[in-house]
Amino acid sequence: MALLQIAEPGLSAAPHEHRLAVGIDLGTTNSLVATVRSGSAAVLADEFGRSLLPSVVRYLQNGETVVGHEAQSEQTRDAQNTISSVKRFMGRSVKDIKDAPALPYRFVDAPGMLQLQTRAGVKSPVEVSADILRALKTRAESALGGELTGAVITVPAYFDDAQRQATKDAARLAGLNVLRLLNEPTAAAIAYGLDNGAEGTYVVYDLGGGTFDISILKLTRGVFEVMATSGDSALGGDDFDHRVYCWILEQAGLHGLSAQDGRLLLTRAREAKEALTEHLDTRVTALLSDGQAIDLTLDQATFRQITKTLVDKTLLPVRKALRDAGIQAEDVKGVVMVGGATRMPHVQKAVGDFFGQPPLTNLDPDKVVALGAAIQANVLVGNKTDDEWLLLDVIPLSLGIETMGGLAEKIIPRNSTIPVARAQEFTTFKDGQTAMSIHVVQGERELISDCRSLAHFVLRGIPPMVAGAARIRITFQVDADGLLAVSAREMTSGVEASIEVKPSYGLGDEDISRMLTESLSHVQDDIEARKLREAVVDAESLRDATVSALASDGDLLAEDERQLVDTALAAIAEAIAADDTRQVNQATHHLNKVTEDFAARRMDRNIQRALKGQNIAEL
């Protein structure tokens, strides 16, 4: 019979309607899947009890695909067809991958994202990631005894739109319903229940196998905002193994090792590192292929000493992130440790000393991100009561469109919580305008040229109307993953156009902070520039209206009146050319005045025309 889990009070599911949700940590080195069972988050292990699934995919001769440990063990023998660390390639082109020539893969450059030539054909990183996700999905479905309702997948905080979209595409390809993408540091914070705790600033220190990430999160009213991120993409637990490996070579006076002996000693080095987490010293023994026996003892003090520079190296990005976030170490309310390498006691001590408080370490640092994602997934599918608040993220930069005169009109302001949808109405600028070009931008500055262009699209088929009569409703929608969709609809005719914004490259956090700082230091310039542009737009619109009125009803003006209007028109052109806000405003005001009477006469004539030939009874 089906096995049941304990539900929250009043939330027992009807038979066959269990809402099975998982959290997935799609990692560079290893991936995990977790779920909430009977109210507790737990990582789901495979049939051998292993929680970690190495993020390695191998394409076999017979068309089969193997994922995980089995693929990893063949990595050196079949390097070209065994893809590891594919996360680094998500949403990236070949030129983005600096060490591409050193990697054993056959890269194929493709627009937007690179691809890999394997014996199973050309594979995009999205497909390789989908193979990893499929393996996790299968594991989860057999562990939970049913089909998954949805999944929360974690991504690094610094992932841009293209990388997030690629991750989402991979999940869809694997047949997963993505409830949302969640930032890894945010997931770690949720796993520790920080979202239910006190507001404040938290630091997530993530030292994985090969990468180091530091994130500064600010929790306000249940919303985690990523204030700054930093890190080192070539620093991780593997470097500690390597230091021990070098120490073994030095102590035993070895050089010119065979590849096989090298691998053996590297494994022994890793085992020694892991043993020193629990013990004060450990023995390192190995029998090399030439019969030489290695027997050494490594104690914690020596280990600390040979890896001290590595620990210190992690503190540089920590300082940088604090500086970017504009805070001091003592402002930090809590420090969360993520990644297997943070098990090392001297790493914990260094972090504790730096922040003046012991870091949070009671959850398994390899699992903490997946656990947080599972907790979030459980809430999102509705297995929790309504009073459990939903954690939200915010958008880092304002989103808007370009309006006349090269100005940016913000539609969704920065720090809005997502998901969010906002709409605003715009109109046509010229008589008979039948199309409108919509330029979507991101940034805090007033002028388009200072913002980042995200997308262009055109709304066509607007019925010809006088300027200002069309009502074009522009809707911006940012989903829970931070992806933007923009649609435009002319309200009287119903014509529509829309675009999903998938920029070919994204903004790094450094770009974001640069754009924010610039917007602050340019506030005055921007306001001046905006005033001028607005004045020019008003002047041009009045000029165009006057010119078209003269063309149709010019006969209503006497010679001298016509002269006055023409002079005023010329003054406007001159003022616009001079780029002088005051002069433009004065010229506009003047033209308005001299055409007042003309406008009244035109209106009379139009009314007469409209009434002519109509039966009084119809009015």
Add this chain to the structure above:
Amino acid sequence: MAITLSETAARHVSQFISKRGKGLGIRLGVKTSGCSGMAYKLEFVDVANDEDIAFESHGVKVFTDAKSLAYIDGTELDYTKEGLNEGFKFNNPNVKNECGCGESFNV
């Protein structure tokens, strides 16, 4: 009249409640639905109802209501593993037949 927990089930319930941080015990019950007429209910209890009938088994409080008890009297709740899956199982002596999945039953 009683509902009991196996020792394994009791241990898991205690763990889940302590991890959850709150809860008086668990509620076992039945509701009418499912492909065979009735379905089990298994929930945490934060507030007991006046009409609740409570038992205690291996230190865990088990709540139910009179109507449910008629269908599940004598049930032992067990915790088992089946392959990768694990969870609670109702060993209910009143069941005449159940649907293939065992999530719903009739008496």
